[in-house]
Amino acid sequence: MRGFIFSMMMLLLPACAGTTITTLPVPDPLRDTQWQLLDIQYLDDTVLKPDTAGKYILRFTSDGSVSIKADCNMLGGSYTYTSPSGLEFGPLRSTMAFCGEKSLYNRFTKDMPFVRSFVIKDGNLHLALMADGGIYQFSPLP
Template sequence: MKAAIAAATAAVLTGCSAPAADAASSLDGTAWRLTEIQSMDDAQGTTTVPADQLYTVDFGVREGESGPAVFQIDCNRGSSTWQASAADSGSSGQLTFGPLAVTEMACPPGSLDQRVTRALTAVRSYLLQDGRLHLSLFADSGILTWEPTD
């Protein structure tokens, strides 16, 4: 498990030879649904997001350095800004969200809402691979895996 996370993190941080602007702009206007949370903590391991819980991010189109981001975090809604700078690979780079404004509804027991909210504030980079978006967290503490919402 730790090897898989380390490999994904290494893939995010390495580059090849595509124009840097294309990778960051590939997030513009896209929408994603969270499917999995990988943690470096062996006690938590990998968590598959239950089908009855909805976690999404909609990346608004950037104008200049940043753009709007809108989140569904189970029973709560959130908003922020996002900034990205692409690596040479054309499919990865640095990514951060600004301060998150999130509603404070009490979600049902078993909800991952607080865990996901904390993780979103720790996002530092992204990797687009095999039709999925992988967001790596600060200090290699985990990876959030998303699929397109179609």
């Protein structure tokens, strides 16, 4: 029996030698979605929440761009999705209005360049900062 299996393998190997295996691209699960911030959780157990729902919104578009409403300011730029869960934002341009002392705008501008991955769990989007720096949790918007 062993000889038979070996013979079959020898017959099949030349047929497979020139074969190229192609993988299909994985669709971007963030494309054409929008999310509102629920909270930000840092490793030191600090949890920050927006004072009003809808003040912090992420919108991912089909052309690979992202727009971010961060309190009274708007940020915009590009993002790169890498299967299965990689995410990086390109340079983000921003308006520069002062939103008040309790605004999370400064956190957004400081943290977004350090986003490296995401997961969608229980319907919510979780953005992870590099080196386990923190997690931004968003709920979906229609």
